[in-house]
Amino acid sequence: MSAYRMQRSTLALPRVLVCAVLATVFAVAAHAQDTKKQAEDLMRQGQQQMSKGQPRDANKTFGKAIEIDPTRPELYMLRSRARDSSGRFEEALDDATKYIELEPTDEYGYLNRARIYLSLEKPEKALEDANKAIEMKPEEPDGYYRRADVYSAMNKDAEAKADEKKADELDAKARR
Numbered sequence: 001m002s003a004y005r006m007q008r009s010t011l012a013l014p015r016v017l018v019c020a021v022l023a024t025v026f027a028v029a030a031h032a033q034d035t036k037k038q039a040e041d042l043m044r045q046g047q048q049q050m051s052k053g054q055p056r057d058a059n060k061t062f063g064k065a066i067e068i069d070p071t072r073p074e075l076y077m078l079r080s081r082a083r084d085s086s087g088r089f090e091e092a093l094d095d096a097t098k099y100i101e102l103e104p105t106d107e108y109g110y111l112n113r114a115r116i117y118l119s120l121e122k123p124e125k126a127l128e129d130a131n132k133a134i135e136m137k138p139e140e141p142d143g144y145y146r147r148a149d150v151y152s153a154m155n156k157d158a159e160a161k162a163d164e165k166k167a168d169e170l171d172a173k174a175r176r
Helices: 003-051 055-068 073-085 089-102 107-119 123-136 141-153 157-175
Strands: none
Touching (some): 073 089, 073 107, 141 157
16 A cells, blocks of 8 residues: 555544544434423423323323433423322422422422422421522512411411412512
8 A cells, every 4th residue: 555545544534533423423412302302292291281180191291201301300390290289299299309409599499399298288398498489589479378378287377367468469569
């Protein structure tokens, strides 16, 4: 083999490797897009099932979506709500906690978990989460409404009425 041919074939090798790497990258990206679309489609299907009053079916659908894309926080929130609606409170709590792990700055994760704690008859834990949500976003009326629910469950009527009043004021202010 001549020196020219050897040099030419040596130069071709890196090009072949670059092409192979690029082909792999594009294949992985296409697969990721397909996976994301599958999870998105399942999420929509589960939401429709919830709106039709089918939380058990939605629970299964959200579970499939989580298998496909376990890094999407909203899937855990949705499955938590489906499980809560189905009376599967411990499992709902697990999903609510996972959502908070993935989205620690979203006050709605704490409000969701507070509702589940109420279902589990753990008002002290519910109060902790409601307070955390209010601390995170004090101008959000939902935190005060949830805490009012907690106070009602604890037979603290004065505190419940005060929080309800505060929530109503914030809600009215937001509508202006």
